[in-house]
Amino acid sequence: MDHLWEKTLSSQEIFKGKIIEVRVEEVELPNGQKSNREIVKHPGAVAIITLTSENKLLLVRQYRKPLDRVIYEIPAGKLEPGENPLDCAKRELEEETGCTSASLIHIQSFYTSPGFADEIIHIYYADQLVKQANGPGLDQDEFLDLVEVTLEEAHQLIKEQKIYDAKTVFAVQYLQLKKYGEL
Known part of the structure; x- marks a missing residue:
């Protein structure tokens, strides 16, 4: 031991x-x-780094009560009991963005706050988006704006502390490394 x-x-x-x-x-x-x-x-969660055909990052802008403020985040959601993370990523992508993707690639999984929580988040990447006619399918208690930003705009949102969560900062850094061929 x-x-x-x-x-x-x-x-x-x-x-x-x-x-x-x-x-x-x-x-x-x-x-x-x-x-x-x-x-x-915590049952775990997924998040999706989603790029449009114009090479823009899709973010959701939403109010987060624990922070008592509105922030920008990559699309994400909680795993249902027994749900496969890939299936959850497909579901959350369509629910929050109104898009599907022919390819969702698992990038990384990590614990969000191992000092006090067992939440694990599985990060996926999607860049072959197909907009669905019915649009986003938000839950009854879910309110958000869908926003498209360039990598440079995402960096500015981090500086302004409007992107203020680890999974979205990770996503921006991932795209930065991908852009310069370091991945």
Whole structure:
């Protein structure tokens, strides 16, 4: 066993909601001491780096209550129980942008905040977009604007802190590396 391992002594559910579960776990530390860990359980998510035929990045502009502000993000959504990430990416792409793509390529998966949450996000890339006649199919509680930006405009949105989340900053950096042939 790894010398950094923390042994779980007990686990208590504090909250179970529609999206997350919060647990407090008592652990034994590597030095034998005890401590508590507050853990957010999350089903995982997908996000799609989506380029139009004009080489513009599709972003959604939406209000985020935890931040109490509007930000720009790449299209994304939560995995349903047992859902395959690729299937979720196809669904979210169509729901949020009104587009489908003949090709969705998995780029990277990463944990968003491993210090307190187990949320993993799977990033896909799509550039062969086909607009659907019916347009976006947003959920009843989902309100957003679809925006197309150049890579330079995306960099400016980062500077202005209008792009302010890790998955979208990752997407912009990915496109920057792709543009200069470093991928």
